[in-house]
């Protein structure tokens with residue numbers, strides 16, 4: 001579904017991604033784990049075309065993404081739930097969700113999708129009229145995910161959805177991600193919570209200082225010595 | 235008391251027009267984070283457009299806004315697409331130079347075509363007034379206020395209720411997040427500048443029955459728009475609406491009680507006080 005081939009990227013003189021190869025197949029949860037500054041968010045920004053790579057190919061169902069603008073990537077069905085949530089602060093919960101379904105193909109399903117995300121996150125329904133900027137961190141994270149779902153994504157890119165959540169909520173969020181995947185959405189998940197994300201992932205990549213150093217099934221990586229030492233404190 | 239009420243009411247009426255100019259500037263700033271120093275000059279273009287429609291085609295200034303609104307929208311969109319979109323990531327001083335330069339080109343072009351002579355549009359109602367309960371207000375001012383209120387209401391409706399309007403606000407609140415929603419932010423910027431120019435041009439049309447029209451009139455209004463925008467909180471539309479009315483009242487009341495020569499001073503003193511005591515503006519927030 002998504003194919004990244006030898007992607008290189010730099011911020012000015014600082015090279016951040018080196019020859020990244022990555023693949024996501026339809027129906028999968030694929031996770032990319034790595035320490036702070038490894039380049040995880042940068043990789044997602046390249047897919048969403050918020051930044052332009054130095055070299056390399058990115059394609060989605062055969063279409064060349066490197067020829068598109070950010071908004072066209074969304075129209076292709078790739079939706080990103082960004083790091084730090086990026087909720088529209090002066091808009092209500094409902095308005096934020098409405099913006100999630102801005103693209104033409106999602107507008108007709110707006111009401112149905114609104115129902116669907118309210119079922120997934122009943123809290124949002126209660127807070128419908130509250131301004132996004134006044135929601136708690138956890139609520140904003142739910143809103144960000146819900147807003148992403150409003151676009152009918154085929155591939156959902158999620159950047160550290162568990163960041164800053166209480167332990168109880170973290171478990172909750174991962175269960176919800178697995179549930180979204182069961183509903184038919186392919187997921188590329190970037191995480192620092194290595195244990196939880198490997199637990200739900202079909203396949204995983206380990207990123208270290210901008211390079212893919214390890215890849216395999218979620219289960220295999222959970223039992224990998226290097227992963228255990230570097231990320232799981234075992 | 236009557237004098238006070240009368241100046242208060244004229245202040246509110248002219249404040250409505252100021253609000254249009256201020257809202258235009260604040261929308262442009264909110265979406266692009268660029269201060270449009272050509273704003274008053276764009277308003278001036280709207281005045282000349284009205285002048286031409288009046289003298290050449292005999293179209294009443296208040297009717298002519300049906301032409302001015304779309305034409306000025308296109309003009310603004312064109313400026314954005316051709317010039318402003320290129321400096322969005324640039325240093326603030328470069329953006330300032332660009333908009334100042336555009337303003338100079340506009341005023342000098344108008345000077346070449348029309349010379350610096352003052353032009354006036356004299357309609358049958360230019361100096362007539364309406365009297366209600368002992369308070370008399372200028373008729374063109376009253377008409378322009380009603381039009382202003384209608385335009386402002388439509389603008390609010392557009393920004394709050396329509397997908398495109400919300401997308402403009404979303405772009406102002408978080409440009410990157412807006413892109414991730416599939417919003418074409420370049421297109422929204424073009425629409426935003428178009429709206430801003432359209433509002434400024436319309437304000438120009440609305441005041442043209444009561445003001446002298448000349449190529450350099452813009453700079454005063456750019457400054458006024460800037461004061462209004464800062465007063466309301468840069469980027470806040472509600473703030474700019476209130477700010478416009480506050481400035482209108484301040485000018486009008488001080489013209490009566492101090493002297494009309496001092497009204498600009500009063501406005502700037504007010505401006506400085508707000509900067510000192512409430513730098514985030516009257517509304518205390520800076521987003522659309």
Ligand SMILES: Nc1ncnc2c1ncn2[C@@H]1O[C@H](COP(=O)(O)OP(=O)(O)OP(=O)(O)O)[C@@H](O)[C@H]1O
Nearest residue numbers: 011014016034035036037038039040041042043192
């Ligand atoms: N806008 C930027 N300009 C310059 N350097 C940047 C920029 N954004 C990120 N970087 C650098 O690029 C590297 C990779 O950053 P990135 O945000 O992709 O890391 P990450 O893996 O997402 O980390 P984290 O887990 O902390 O979110 C870091 O060294 C970072 O400092």
Ligand SMILES: [Mg+2]
Nearest residue numbers: 040041042083
């Ligand atoms: Mg990151």
